[in-house]
Amino acid sequence: MGPSARAIAEQATFHAFLYCYLREVDPGQWTDLDNWSTDPSGDYQGPEVCVLRLDLQRARLAIDTHYRSQAGRHRFGKVRVWHAGQHSWSGIEPIQAVYMLIRELYGLTGGMVPELRKSRELELLCRLAESYQVTAHYVAARRGDTRLGSDRFIDTEQSLLFGHSGHPTPKSRQGLPQWQHSVYAPELAGNFRLDYFSVHRSLVEQGSAAALSAEDMISEALSQGRGPVHPAPGRVLIPVHPLQAQWLMTQPSVRSAITRGLIQPLGDLGPVFTATSSVRTVYSDQCDWMFKFSIPVKITNSLRINKYRELRAGMVMAGLTEKTGFNDSYPHFRIISDPAWLTVRLPGSEESGFEVIIRDNPFCQGRDSGIFSIAAITQDPVCGQPSRLRAVIEGLALNEGRSLAAVSQDWFRQYLACAIEPALRLYDDHGVALEAHQQNSLLDLSAGYPRRYFYRDNQGYYLSESKREYLTDLEPGVASTPELFYRDAMIRDRFCYYLIVNQLFSVIARFGQDELVAEQTLLDQVRHRLGLLLPSLNGPAVPLVQMVLRDRRLPYKGNLLTRVHDVDELNADLEMAVYTSISNPLTGCPAKPEKVRHHAVA
Incomplete structure (x- = not known):
């Protein structure tokens, strides 16, 4: 049993x-x-x-x-x-x-x-x-x-039964009643249709960096459902997560607009969607876009809402990353863009609750095999099965007739080449740092070895203040998103935590726990690769890599301390969480007991 x-x-x-x-x-x-x-x-x-x-x-x-x-x-x-x-x-x-x-x-x-x-x-x-x-x-x-x-994208997304490995309450879902989990929680793989509202065009704001407008993307998505739905003249169809629709119907400003005929609830329409690992971003294998909604649920640290400033930021970053040409230089490293958005402007607050972000979907049917978030790869074994990483390595070793350790080192080498090194290059060359933690990071393992990395999250960009002039010339739209710019010292702390401590170290630890290869062997490999990379860098990534290679302690986002102080980081100034530091395994610094130190790094 x-x-x-x-x-x-x-x-x-x-x-x-x-x-x-x-x-x-x-x-x-x-x-x-x-x-x-x-x-x-x-x-x-x-x-x-x-x-x-x-x-x-x-x-x-x-x-x-x-x-x-x-x-x-x-x-x-x-x-x-x-x-x-x-x-x-x-x-x-x-x-x-x-x-x-x-x-x-x-x-x-x-x-x-x-x-x-x-x-x-x-x-x-x-x-x-x-x-x-x-x-x-x-x-x-x-x-x-x-x-x-399964190795299908949506199945791996919905396999995270234990959640964030570095969070004290990884499956906290305040605001989601138990009876709704079977429909809306990704772990239970429920399906649902989106709720739609017909809104007078005078209330609608939208933007798009793509060939199609945001409302045309919505129309195309709707056409995949039970038949075409066309808005009345002068009106725009706005999709909303069913959980958010229930909340919206209780808001006085929305009820007033409904009474005046400016907003009309249409109920559920269109194709069936299902939740990805973030709960509020939804997916259909028949649709070219995913949709990221606000929902009235606190997940881990924060109430999950789309901020008005984030809508345009995602669109601007879609244009900026395209203009850098980085995808052409590093085709095995891709940023999944959020090129379009819609919202309804109502009196009384900056966000009405209708904010929706439209995300490219590279994982439609026929292109969805072998896609894993790093969180899914590194999750502890579930229900008696081996970890996903061990299953992949064992399959490769069996097919190739090689040892687990030899295959593991080759797999890790290719992972560094497609996930870690390009992220550092992007920051060094263009001043763009990514919140590349485990859940935001996807690998294409359709061939067993990492062949492509995908980054997702329009909330997770940090632009270097030292590159402001260059980036503004490249994409003038960034002038309208000054909140994306940060001092390089602050970026170093955040980027080091997300890319190195959260993502890279979790992969190393999984290899060690699964007894595939010694952690020390992989740490040596990281030191060697970063040492070779460092002389070719000449921008803001230089002090970051030097810190990773030389400092005895590294910055660490304290999810427990953030929780102790009851900080909702998405609503705090500069999305400020509680940061501390940990010993750096790359320098061999032994952990020493220290008193609790609570300090915040903006």
């Missing part, structure tokens, strides 16, 4: 939270099992034990460590606890250990009045419990589902 869905979810919840705690709060005290004599009665199986001191509770936790990762993604077993006065260790459920860590964390956090601290602690506990429960629900529903082994 194996463990229950609840037990699997509990272990996943524990791993996610502990990963964050060790990175952001306390790296722990590590002891070889052979030298661990404090608890001789414990049933420890791993080679090491990680001990966390909870001084405020006069307690300690000892965590059986089955695999210790240089890149930071360890694999843990059972947990035991010691309380002052007991003079012995005892077993504890993983979720109870998490609750103890949360209590310790809020006890260490200064600068909050007691009532605010309690309120934020309650918020984190609620999100943690919800994420745990939702994960159990998803695992129970998808056990035995053969689509978990």
Whole structure:
């Protein structure tokens, strides 16, 4: 039978939270099992034990460590606890250990009045419990589902049952009732039609960097459904996510416009869509575009809304990336553009809730095989299956008659060539940095080895202030999006976290956990490739690569600390999250226990 869905979810919840705690709060005290004599009665199986001191509770936790990762993604077993006065260790459920860590964390956090601290602690506990429960629900529903082994784009998108590996509440979905998960949650692979509104043209704003206008793209998408739908003269059809449509119908400004005949709800129309891994971006294999909507749901840290400023930014970046010619120079590296947008302008706020971003869909039927997000490749094994990365490497090794280690090194070399090096070149040559974390990064593995990289996310661009004049000459539209420009020092921190720490190190850790090749071998390979790349750089990527190769610590986005302070980063100034730092495995710096340091980097 194996463990229950609840037990699997509990272990996943524990791993996610502990990963964050060790990175952001306390790296722990590590002891070889052979030298661990404090608890001789414990049933420890791993080679090491990680001990966390909870001084405020006069307690300690000892965590059986089955695999210790240089890149930071360890694999843990059972947990035991010691309380002052007991003079012995005892077993504890993983979720109870998490609750103890949360209590310790809020006890260490200064600068909050007691009532605010309690309120934020309650918020984190609620999100943690919800994420745990939702994960159990998803695992129970998808056990035995053969689509978990499919390589179709939408199947791999919907296979992320455990979610963000570096987030303490990866499946928190506040605002999405349980009965709606089966339709709108990607993990349950539901299908639905979009809701449409007929809106008087005087209220509609739109833009497009493509040959078709935004409203013509909508019309083409609608034609794939149950028959053509044509708007009345002087009106524009606006698609909305069904969850957002329910919210819109409660808004006074929308209800007033409906009463005046300026907005008319049409209900669900057109082809069937399904959610991608972000929940709010939807996909149909029959449609040339995906649609990214606002939805009234808090996912991980943030309420997911399209900001008005982001609409034009996506369109401008579609034009800019085209004009750089980068895709021609690096055909194996592609930025998926968001070339068009629509919204309805209503009095009272900058965003009405109708904001929709139209994204190119390179993965229509017939072109959707072998496409994986790096989050899907590196996710822990699901329901007794090997990880997706291990399955790919084993298949290649069997076909080629070579060792897993040899194939792994070749696979990793090609991954660096199509995903990491071009991203650094784009920043160095053109001053464009990408929020290239695991979920925003896709690989074409249709041939087994990485042959092409895709980046997605109109919210994830950083333009170098030092390249402002060059970029404005290249694409005058960037003058209307000054919020995209950042100082290079700030870009270095963010880009280093997203590209190197979040994406690259997660791939290295997966290879190590799966016992395909030693992490040290891949870290050496990264040092060698970046060392060869550095002399050919002459722009803003130079200090970034130097930092990665030489600094003992690297910037790290603290999702746990962001959650502790209840920061909605998408609505904060400059989308500011809490940043800290971690030891750099490329310099061999050993992790040392440090006190909690909460600081924000804009």
